[in-house]
Amino acid sequence: MPAFRALLYGLSRPVTDMTTSRSATDFRAPSAARLVVVTVLVGLGAGVGGMSLALLLHAVQHLAFGYSLDAVVSRESFLEGVTAASPMRRLIVLTLAGVIAGAGWWCVYRFGKPLVSIRRAIAADDPRMPVVSTLAHTLLQIITVAMGSPLGREVAPREIAALWSGWLAHFAGLTPAQARVMVACGAGAGLAAVYNVPLGGAVFVLEVLLVTFEWPIAVAAFATSAIAALVSWVGLGDARQYQLPVLTLNAQIVAFAVVTGPLFGVAAWGFVKATSAARAAAPRGNALPGLVLLNFIVIGVLSMSFPQLVGNGKGAAGLSFGDEITLGLAGILLVLKVLVELSTLRAGAEGGLLTPGLTNGALLGVILGSVWNAFWPGTPLAAFAIMGAASFLGASMQMPLTAIVLMIEFTHFSQDFLIPAALGIAGAVCAYRAVEARMSRPALPQNAPASGVDGIVP
Known part of the structure; x- marks a missing residue:
């Protein structure tokens, strides 16, 4: 119980977001047991979401370019499959991707609720993201990347995990500060799940999203990312992203x-x-x-x-x-x-x-x-x-x-x-x-002193 109390205290402390220059504190903290349960559920949800999106990516890739149709996850790489496809097939698939991307995002912006970025969700007292718009946004990213978009797929699993974490924290009655931590941990866990990078997902939360290395928050970040990566092994296996030749430092x-x-x-x-x-x-x-x-x-x-x-x-x-x-x-x-x-x-x-x-x-x-x-x-x-x-x-x-x-x-x-x-x-x-720093420095008026008083640099 002392460890639970320390974790609860750490997550209840003000988490200052550098983008908002403010902190939020709520003294009506839920029980430590509830917070631990939410942390585990965030990792599980991020793992299932990241794994599902990755499997969807593979399925669309195989179907679009006609390779490894008997397996969702295969030994044949995407580049090998694309290279084996005829040039005309590549053109047709990319054209279809353009139709889906153009129509899809136009509908999201025209009919859906305004999208909420992960950073905005973390900075808000209520970190819940719009369900339908966010789901459509993530699916469009995965499908278009699978069909050849040159952009990355890592935002989609982070968004789906952050969506889950925000609503879960709301239903669990977490304080605003705790909810923001859970949303950030969910986003990092989504990254960990889709790329099999549990350590990278946790460090991403601490270094980029929350800008803190306080140990109670670090425990939550590592726990959620590890759980998510472990869950993703069920469908994706424990595989590295890139293979290297034997290299020697010199x-x-x-x-x-x-x-x-x-x-x-x-x-x-x-x-x-x-x-x-x-x-x-x-x-x-x-x-x-x-x-x-x-x-x-x-x-x-x-x-x-x-x-x-x-x-x-x-x-x-x-x-x-x-x-x-x-x-x-x-x-x-x-x-x-x-x-x-x-x-x-x-x-x-x-x-x-x-x-x-x-x-x-x-x-x-x-x-x-x-x-x-x-x-x-x-x-x-x-x-x-x-x-x-x-x-x-x-x-x-x-x-x-x-x-x-x-x-x-x-x-x-x-x-x-x-x-x-x-x-x-x-x-x-x-x-x-x-x-x-050099490019953002404001231009000085002509003939103005460079700095200091009367042009003398202090």
Whole structure:
């Protein structure tokens, strides 16, 4: 019971959201037993939701591209299935994806209740999200990614888990502070379930969503993510996302991480600004269906020559991590993937940017690594891809700890690579924030002193 009381006390304390600059406290705390039951149910619901969405993704992929029709989860990868499909089939599937995406999101915005993001739910005293709109939003993301959308699928399981957690916390009578913690834990558990990253899901909650490492909240985050990942094994198995060749740490990799880390940070800053601008300019009215359809037709045409463009980027990342991609192909895919990611967001489709960002970093790592090998040879391109993916992901998402944990769980790389990965992420995040501070600094009037009094820097 002392442990339960400590957990209850920790979850009852004010949780300050940096986006709202406020905290909420409710002294009418429910029993510790009820809070523990809610924590377990959040993990179970997130696991079932994440597993169900992942199985739906696989089923739609197999049906759309005509591979592994006898199994929902198969040994044949999505990239292998897409590559084996005829170019015309790819074009037809992408065109259908454009029809579904355009019509679907137009209906959501036209007839559904306004969507509530996970961050807004966590910041609110009542974290409940609209049921029908959120379900439609998540299903559209999963179906369109399965049919070839270049955006990520990770937002959908987080949203479905946050939806479940918010309503569960409401029915359980949790305080506003506790409900926000449960919604954040649910979102992290959804991520853990769909990617089999229990540690990454928990750290994501603490570092990104709640910005706190208080141990009672950490217990809830780790418990929900672990339960969700365990539940997802029932349908998805205990498998890593990417396979790596045998890699050995050397001085070249460490030096590469230190030198190129800031370059990945600057590239990540440009990517974030471009994607944010594309999302902000996306239509929500009658122009949306036509623009989305046109965008997916263009992707379909490109996929006839480059099947690696189809989907959220996992295929291209797998080629990079597997040391199975050339410099020329990596350059072409990087340019095309960034363009289709931006155009898809600008047209009005929705999805995440975790896997797309990771893939962009891996491809850029292959490009820079190829140049590096020309002067200091001897390192497989897969090692550079890992450094690039970790650095770009950590900077673009502004989550250095979560990025390195996710890379460990995604690839199971050797613990020796923690050193260069940490150095690369540190350099990337520092460069990102330096550029952000520089670009957000207000312009001074002409002939005005640079700083201080009378131009003297204090």
